[in-house]
Amino acid sequence: MTAAASAPTVAPPMRRGRVAWLPTTALVLGALYCVVPTLWILIAATKSSAELFSTATYLPSLGTGIVDNVRDLTAYQGGIFWRWMLNSFLYAAVGGVLASLVSAAAGYALAKYEFRGRGALFNTILAGVLLPQIVLAIPQYLLLSKIGLTDSYLGVLLPQLFNPYGIYLCRVYAAAAVPDTLLEAGRLDGAGEFQLFRRVGLRLMGPGLVTVFLLQFIAIWNNFLLPFVMVTTEDKFPLTVGLYSLLRHGAAEASLYSLVITGTLLSIVPVIALFLSLQRYWRIDLITGAIR
Structure with missing residues (x-):
């Protein structure tokens, strides 16, 4: 009786599963909070000035909108x-x-x-x-x-x-x-x-x-x-x-909104490239710490 009474209690499997979903859900919501605006910028940059407010929010343009936007952005004020x-x-x-x-x-x-x-x-x-x-x-x-x-x-x-x-x-x-x-x-x-x-x-x-x-x-x-x-x-x-x-x-001048969105998209590219190029140094640091 004493051994049985002192045995550790184990949470029911259903309860443990529910608790495990909480941090996963929080991480998914946080990821969506960060990814959705970036995805909108990527899609909106493909649209022309006329399509920006007349098409569905997350429906990309199938034309050459992003090429035209980059060209117009390059031509803006020299x-x-x-x-x-x-x-x-x-x-x-x-x-x-x-x-x-x-x-x-x-x-x-x-x-x-x-x-x-x-x-x-x-x-x-x-x-x-x-x-x-x-x-x-x-x-x-x-x-x-x-x-x-x-x-x-x-x-x-x-x-x-x-x-x-x-x-x-x-x-x-x-x-x-x-x-x-x-x-x-x-x-x-x-x-x-x-x-x-x-x-x-x-x-x-x-x-x-x-x-x-x-x-x-x-x-x-x-x-x-x-x-x-x-x-x-x-x-x-x-x-x-x-x-x-x-x-x-x-x-x-509403036509400039497309240029702002395209410029915002281009401004993200150097940061992503820098992050990816410096990742290997963090890997080296982690390997060095593990060896120590």
Whole structure:
């Protein structure tokens, strides 16, 4: 009787099945929430201006609508869309690389060096993660306007070089991936601190820096508020601000809506290509962690 009473109870199979469906349903709903708008953009980009509001929402055009839309978008104001695309790539690529290096240096120093106030400094940086960008945009504009950097490429790049979340990730990764014994061996061989960071720290932190770069690249690529506040010259607009200005003009000219949708679709392509090209570095990181 005692053994029977102490035996663990097993939930009925029907109840376990119902519980297992809950997370699956949540994941499916989340996937639909992300995929459906993208699918609509893909389908709407195939339609001409006349078909956009006259055909079924998720029924693609069988004609050459997307080819005509890309051609019209290229011809709009002498191909300024591709100028916006180039500006976005410049902001995101340069800003992503520089922000990753700044994050790597700061995270490496916080992880590998003991100094007074290290904990308070790290907590202050973490507090920066909680600040929304909309709170910082106006102060950044006022500070950069004092030194004449508004309406310039530097005015958009400089505020994005410091990424609190990237510093946090680099600190965690440096603490786990860079052994102290390896650094001590390098010091015994006469290597300087900067040489250790450049030849040892950066190499071992490589997979983590890929993650930081990708996150920062996407954040800058999708950033709207900062360039909207900083830049007034149309030739310096990134895609986000350029497509917004095109959408405003579309309020008076409905034919521009097709160009906005097509431009939005084209703006997704570089991000997808970058993500797919950097996937192999994450696989290498996972394999390395499993071997360890």
